[in-house]
Each structure stands twice: as structure tokens, then as C-alpha cells.
Amino acid sequence: MSRLFALAENYPNLKANESVRALMEELTSTENKIGFARQYYNDVATRFNTAQNVFPDNLIAQAFKFQPVELYEITEPAEREVPKVDLNVRPQ
Numbered sequence: 001m002s003r004l005f006a007l008a009e010n011y012p013n014l015k016a017n018e019s020v021r022a023l024m025e026e027l028t029s030t031e032n033k034i035g036f037a038r039q040y041y042n043d044v045a046t047r048f049n050t051a052q053n054v055f056p057d058n059l060i061a062q063a064f065k066f067q068p069v070e071l072y073e074i075t076e077p078a079e080r081e082v083p084k085v086d087l088n089v090r091p092q
Contacts, residue, residue, distance in 0.1 A: 038072050045069045 034078045052061040060066075074080050 042071045045071055 051057040052066055052068060
């Protein structure tokens with residue numbers, strides 16, 4: 001995202017374009033939604049894992065053979081990289 005904003009800052013005409021502005025807002029919104037969804041999943045998974053170790057929930061968890069779930073974590077550096085956005089206009 002920071003690269004896209006830096007690119008827009010270097011090209012004032014591009015920044016003024018409504019389509020680019022809408023794209024930047026949509027990308028920011030999508031990035032925020034993904035972050036919130038990841039946090040929500042991790043919160044629910046943590047509560048689920050904790051409940052399996054607390055009485056009386058642990059009795060039910062053992063009876064139904066519940067297993068702890070993994071938290072969502074990005075372990076590979078390549079997955080953390082920011083996607084590249086090319087806004088160059090090419091003739092068709």
C-alpha cells in the first residue's frame with residue numbers, strides 16, 4: 001500500500017484521478033477487512049483452545065475428541081510481501 005501511495009504522491013495527475021482514488025480506498029478497505037477477519041479468527045480459536053482445558057468444557061472436549069486449532073500466522077516471508085500494482089497505461 002505504501003508503494004501505491006508513494007507512486008500517487010509523485011504523480012499529482014494520477015492522484016487526482018477519481019478511479020485511482022477509488023482504487024486506493026478499496027485496497028485500504030480490503031486490507032483492513034482482512035486484518036480484522038484474521039484477528040477475529042485468532043480470537044475465536046484462542047477461546048476454543050482455552051475452553052478445551054477448563055472444567056467442565058474439557059469433559060465435553062474429551063468426549064467428542066476435540067483438537068486444538070492453529071492460529072492464523074504467516075510463517076513464510078514471501079507471503080508478507082506487498083503485492084505490486086502497475087498503473088502504467090498501455091496502448092491497446
